[in-house]
Amino acid sequence: MSKNPLRNVAYDYLYNSIVTSKLLPGQPIVEQEISDMLGISRTPVREALKQLTAEWLVKYIPGRGTFVEEIYKSDVEEIFELREMFEDAALKSAIYEITDEEIDKMMQNLESLNCKKSSEEFYNCDRALHNLIMKYGHNRRMLYFYNSTTSQLERLRRVSAMTPNRLQASTKEHLEILSAIKERNLYKATEKLNIHLNNVKKSIFSICEQMNLNYKGMI
Structure with missing residues (x-):
């Protein structure tokens, strides 16, 4: 991220608006309107916008101008194909290196989630688990390419969560993944991880099809 504070203000506003669907897919973004609203010049x-592009x-x-992507x-398919490939590969070493203490702490955090807590707490737990697996993959280049999809994953994570009971289902799936890791059962952990990723992908497709006017790229 740039050290330019005004650029960061603009980036944070636009990034958060896009990943939370306050700015919808296909919606135009007018530089002057954003600069007027934030009280900054058009340059930052x-x-x-260049960074978000x-x-x-x-x-x-x-x-024509600038629009929310x-x-x-096809993009969702590609992203989840990469996720499965990278996380499966990382899991081969992560399953033996993630400590019981790390697993227990993460399971405790997941089990404490309930309907009264914010969805942001779920997103934090979700992000933490997948990042932990990638961290112990010990492959810098793989991690670099995985991290290049972070912004898109954050957006899709929230789209998936629009599915009724998806947060609860994902929490259960995360606990099953962690249980298999704690057992040091690579086959079972990989199976549980891939089931989870496939379920998330299917939930994204379902929501996008329901909102086809805003997610017209899905039609």
């Missing part, structure tokens, strides 16, 4: 807004959250169409089925 333009810089923030690199992260595949916005797109610039010559002669749509969610295409």
Whole structure:
């Protein structure tokens, strides 16, 4: 992230608006409107948009302007294909290196989640588990490419959560993954991980199809 504070203000506002669907897929983004609302010049807004374009959250169409990137089925397929490939590979070493203490703490955090807690707490737990697996993969290049999808994953994580009871189901799936890791059962942990990723992917497709006017890239 840039050390330019105004650019960061613009980036944070736009990033959060996109991943939380306050700005919907296909919605135009007008530099002047954003700069007026934030009380800053257009330059940091333009810089923030360049970064978001690199992260595949916005797109610039010559002669038309800048828009929130749509969610295409092919993009979701590609992202989850990469996730499965990277996380399965990382799990081969992570399953023997993640400590019982780390597992117990993560399971405790997951078990403490309930309907009264914010969805952000769930997102934090979800992110922590998958990042922990990747951390113990000990492959810097794989981690680099995995991290390049972070912004898109944050957006899709929240789309998936729109599915009724998806947060509760994901919490159960996470606990099953952690239990298998604690048993040091690679086959079982890989199976549970892939079932979880496939369920999340299916929930994203379901929500996008229901919202096809806003997620028209899914049609």
